[in-house]
Amino acid sequence: DAKTTQPTSMDCAEGRAANLPCNHSTISGNEYVYWYRQIHSQGPQYIIHGLKNNETNEMASLIITEDRKSSTLILPHATLRDTAVYYCIVREIQGAQKLVFGQGTRLTINP
Amino acid sequence: GAVVSQHPSRVICKSGTSVKIECRSLDFQATTMFWYRQFPKQSLMLMATSNEGSKATYEQGVEKDKFLINHASLTLSTLTVTSAHPEDSSFYICSARKDRGFVEQYFGPGTRLTVT
Numbered sequence: 001d002a003k004t005t006q007p008t009s010m011d012c013a014e015g016r017a018a019n020l021p022c023n024h025s026t027i028s029g030n031e032y033v034y035w036y037r038q039i040h041s042q043g044p045q046y047i048i049h050g051l052k053n054n055e056t057n058e059m060a061s062l063i064i065t066e067d068r069k070s071s072t073l074i075l076p077h078a079t080l081r082d083t084a085v086y087y088c089i090v091r092e093i094q095g096a097q098k099l100v101f102g103q104g105t106r107l108t109i110n111p
Numbered sequence: 112g113a114v115v116s117q118h119p120s121r122v123i124c125k126s127g128t129s130v131k132i133e134c135r136s137l138d139f140q141a142t143t144m145f146w147y148r149q150f151p152k153q154s155l156m157l158m159a160t161s162n163e164g165s166k167a168t169y170e171q172g173v174e175k176d177k178f179l180i181n182h183a184s185l186t187l188s189t190l191t192v193t194s195a196h197p198e199d200s201s202f203y204i205c206s207a208r209k210d211r212g213f214v215e216q217y218f219g220p221g222t223r224l225t226v227t
Contacts, residue, residue: 036218043115043204043218044155087154097208098145099216101155 003027004088009106018075020105022088025069030093033064035073037084038104044087047073051093078109113139115207117219124195124226131191132222134205140185141207145216146178149202161188195226 005023012018024033032051036044048055048062050071055062061074075082087104091097114137124130134144143162147155159175161167161182169175179191188207192199206218 038155041202041221041223043117043206043220046215046217049215097143097216098157098160099206100157101147103154 003090003100004102006086006088006102006105008103009108011108011110012075012078014078014080014109014111016078018078018082018107018109020073020075020086020088020107021070022073023070024088024090027068027090031090032093033062033068033071034089034091034099035060035062036087036089036099036101037082038087039081039084044101047086078107080109080111083107083109113207113209113215113217115141115205115217115219117203117205117222119222120220121223122225124224126196126226127194129191129193130195130224131189132203132205132224134188134190134207134219136186136207136217139207139209141188141209142185143208144182144188145206145208146180146188146190147204147206149204149221155204158190192224195224197226200224200226 032049034049035047038044048060050062064071085104085106116135118133146158149155158173159167159169161180163182163185167180182188202221204221206216208216
């Protein structure tokens with residue numbers, strides 16, 4: 001079972017920052033937080049991952065709370081092409097390292 | 112980058128026939144590949160994990176004799192849906208991981224299977 005909770009859907013205006021929350025209150029010390037997104041009828045795309053420090057790359061920023069029980073994915077300047085389903089996933093550092101997808105958040109960027 | 116391809120992108124087959132889907136890592140060697148299935152308006156469901164040169168590990172409820180997985184090389188894994196039925200119609204997606212120490216997993220574009 002997925003170990004994360006995300007809002008079902010969100011809307012954001014084009015050009016604004018999109019902040020997608022994720023709750024992972026049962027995360028353990030050996031689990032990373034991953035974010036993927038899936039544009040309609042395509043395979044998921046890796047966005048970013050982190051363990052306990054905040055992370056930033058060319059696509060997004062990941063803010064993880066100090067207790068690691070929740071995180072926020074930030075798309076700083078959302079475009080129409082960012083419309084997708086965003087999945088927050090926790091995964092073990094070792095072991096099978098399977099990605100178990102929950103229902104995700106359907107993000108719609110409006111013009 | 113790390114590119115994963117799938118072939119075919121779409122396939123239509125008759126009920127009772129078998130269909131093979133290929134997953135290739137184009138610019139890296141993948142020690143582990145994963146197969147997912149996604150029904151309309153639903154999330155991805157992991158079907159099995161395959162490691163090069165060994166038998167696949169199937170998730171609970173997935174019939175290993177119906178969904179045959181072969182990971183014969185470090186760049187190719189195949190999923191064969193045997194004796195397909197309309198309820199097997201779905202979007203099949205593979206992903207690949209470079210090595211056990213590498214945390215990122217790269218996904219293919221998916222294969223749309225329609226069984227008539």
